[in-house]
Amino acid sequence: GQNIDQPTEMTATEGAIVQINCTYQTSGFNGLFWYQQHAGEAPTFLSYNVLDGLEEKGRFSSFLSRSKGYSYLLLKELQMKDSASYLCAAMDSNYQLIWGAGTKLIIKP
Amino acid sequence: IAGITQAPTSQILAAGRRMTLRCTQDMRHNAMYWYRQDLGLGLRLIHYSNTAGTTGKGEVPDGYSVSRANTDDFPLTLASAVPSQTSVYFCASSDSSGGNTDTQYFGPGTRLTVL
Numbered sequence: 001g002q003n004i005d006q007p008t009e010m011t012a013t014e015g016a017i018v019q020i021n022c023t024y025q026t027s028g029f030n031g032l033f034w035y036q037q038h039a040g041e042a043p044t045f046l047s048y049n050v051l052d053g054l055e056e057k058g059r060f061s062s063f064l065s066r067s068k069g070y071s072y073l074l075l076k077e078l079q080m081k082d083s084a085s086y087l088c089a090a091m092d093s094n095y096q097l098i099w100g101a102g103t104k105l106i107i108k109p
Numbered sequence: 110i111a112g113i114t115q116a117p118t119s120q121i122l123a124a125g126r127r128m129t130l131r132c133t134q135d136m137r138h139n140a141m142y143w144y145r146q147d148l149g150l151g152l153r154l155i156h157y158s159n160t161a162g163t164t165g166k167g168e169v170p171d172g173y174s175v176s177r178a179n180t181d182d183f184p185l186t187l188a189s190a191v192p193s194q195t196s197v198y199f200c201a202s203s204d205s206s207g208g209n210t211d212t213q214y215f216g217p218g219t220r221l222t223v224l
Contacts, residue, residue: 004151033212042199042215043152087151095205096167097213099151 002026004100006088011106012078020073020086020103028093032064032071035087037102043087046073075105083107111135113216115200121222122190130185130219132200140203141183142213143167143175145196152199158183159205190223197221 003025012018024032031050035043049055049064049071061074073086085102092098116131134141139160144152144167154167158177172194174186183202187194198219205211 042217045212045214048212089152096154096157097152099153101149101151 002090002092002098004088004090004098006086006100006103008101009104009106011108012075014078014080014107014109016078017074017076018078018105020075020088020105022071022073022088022100024069024071024088024090024098024100026090026092026098029066030091030093030095032062033089033091033097034062034071034073035089037085037087039084046086078107080107080109113200113202113214115198115216115219117219118217119220119222121224122187124191124223125189128187128190128221130187130198130200130221132183132185132216133181134183134200134202134216135181136202136204136214137180138202138204138214139180140205140211141177142201142203143173143183143185144199144201145169145194146199146218147196155185155198190221192223195221195223 006022034046037043047062054063059076064071085104087102088100089097113134142157143155146152153169155173156175158164161180200216201213203211203213
């Protein structure tokens with residue numbers, strides 16, 4: 001079957017760095033997406049990886065290892081506004097997104 | 110530019126009633142999607158449409174129907190609502206015609222409660 005695993009909840013301190021991990025198993029693979037979702041709001045796109053390696057975009061970076069079925073989202077210089085859920089989604093061979101349940105990130109001052 | 114709009118924002122519905130959730134996008138995206146989001150679960154695809162005039166079933170299509178008469182609108186209908194359909198419903202769109210990895214953009218969601 002198809003499956004995405006990510007931690008349910010993480011806590012970090014303002015100004016620090018946090019890494020949110022995601023492992024996936026899909027029928028075929030056409031890339032890995034990360035979305036941010038604030039409570040009561042819609043998911044918003046953060047990053048897309050299809051090749052192995054690190055993609056950096058400001059304070060946020062995303063890494064992919066296709067051979068390990070593994071990705072992580074790295075958030076630097078954490079701000080209170082980064083408190084949100086982070087959704088990992090893998091695209092399968094039918095170009096459908098398979099979603100993880102999300103990681104709720106709590107930022108403490 | 111509004112992007113994607115959904116209506117209503119929230120709704121309380123009696124079991125057995127018919128309900129249509131509306132979704133409209135103004136980005137001229139080819140593909141549109143309906144998801145439901147439940148606590149502790151990932152987003153689950155209900156139905157999708159790769160282009161106007163075509164629709165397909167997702168992971169959890171039972172009890173739901175969709176139509177895609179034009180590019181902009183993609184309504185989701187619950188023919189006879191049941192309590193297990195209590196959820197937050199998100200509409201999304203992407204600039205693809207299937208077989209593409211384009212980013213999906215989401216509407217603000219409809220919170221539906223079936224009693």
